[in-house]
Amino acid sequence: MKAYHIPEPGAEPRLCSLADPIPVKGEALVRIMACGLNFADLLMIKGKYQDTPQAPFTLGLEMAGVVEALGPDTDGPAPGTRVAIYSGQGGLAERGAFPVERMVEIPDSMSFEDAAAFQIAYGTSHVALEHRARMKPGETLLVLGAAGGVGLTAVEIGKLMGAKVIACARGANKLEAAKAAGADHLIDATTQDIRQEVKALGGADVVYDPVGGEQWQAAFRACKPEARLIPIGFASGEVPQIPANHLLVKNLTVLGLYWGGYLKFRPDVLTSSMKTLLHWYAEGKLKPHVSHALPLEQAAEGLDLLRSRKSTGKVVITP
Known part of the structure; x- marks a missing residue:
């Protein structure tokens, strides 16, 4: 699969070819349809974000896609389920294996681009x-x-x-x-x-x-x-x-x-908030603003839009 990846500490991210991930217990394999970019991605490239993973890692904090398979002995969204995920990494790729506890089922009325721009x-x-x-x-x-x-x-x-x-x-x-x-x-x-x-x-x-x-x-x-x-x-x-x-x-x-940070000490705060927000979305009260939707090959250009402040709302990458 293709991924926008930082191969080693201090290296610049680049588009790489990586092996498809295999989900372990507690994870699901997801085909990624859209990934929202965030200012934190720019900080991660410089190693200045408070939750920067140890390289090698793939950029992309939040994404949306379709569950393809569950890891062994794992209860989670069934294959074919449309989900949004906040994983902290791994979104700028064609596939990813993510903890099922980080997944939220999204309504059929919600596009993948909106879902990736939402959480x-x-x-x-x-x-x-x-x-x-x-x-x-x-x-x-x-x-x-x-x-x-x-x-x-x-x-x-x-x-x-x-x-x-x-x-x-x-x-x-x-x-x-x-x-x-x-x-x-x-x-x-x-x-x-x-x-x-x-x-x-x-x-x-x-x-x-x-x-x-x-x-x-x-x-x-x-x-x-x-x-x-x-x-x-x-x-x-x-x-x-x-x-x-x-x-x-x-x-x-x-x-x-x-x-x-609430994931570590009060995940219920985020769960309750997301329930309210998805309800508002379903009622048509929230309308995510995506100014740019770009293919994975243009991930660097998407990050440049954030860096130069030329975007409004969200920039989304669609692998």
Whole structure:
């Protein structure tokens, strides 16, 4: 089979020919139909992601496909079942052997591209806003990086939860995507002062931030008293330092979130969240935005779209 693979520590990923995997007990063999790309893939290439596997390994954290076989003495989805998987690796390939406990059956109405774009982005935003921030209807949500893979879902879910949503992104095209997802107010990070604009709208109750850097600092200073700030990631490359004295003065709360971390200590949080999200999808309330769907041979180009911030929503690879 073909796979986009890192053959050894420090090596650049490349398209390789590998033996088809054989599932062991507790695993199922899946024919991969689509794999969603994430900023974490870029960090893994550099060895800077908190859960980077030891090389050799195949990139691709989340994917969707069809079960072809079960490992010995394994109870799991029957062959032919359509599933989405968060595995942490192995998605950028034609096949993979994955733990059955990581598989979620997807409805027939859900395309493989939507399923591959769904789990991390929607799961992160829903757990952040519902479980961590306990956001209430009528509160003001500021979403930074609002046209990116997770940011766009935060706009969509925030609006579903009854928030007034302020979307911040770079450029008219990206802001248009945020508007289509339900944003009430738009801020162009390339031309407008984020702090000034948010304060003019009354300030933020909740800040959802996958960017970090200067945008975090601006959002931090535009918070209402008792606001909650959720750092999701640091696409700017700069991890902000948080002044504890400012937290004290304005009674602010910073809530860290690593969605995948819940698999290790509270998997029920993710299970419950995904059940809600799939129900919303089935009702037509969620519409994943895939800006690019590319073949496996163009996986490097897909990652470049993330690196250069030329995509909106998700980039999906279709082996």
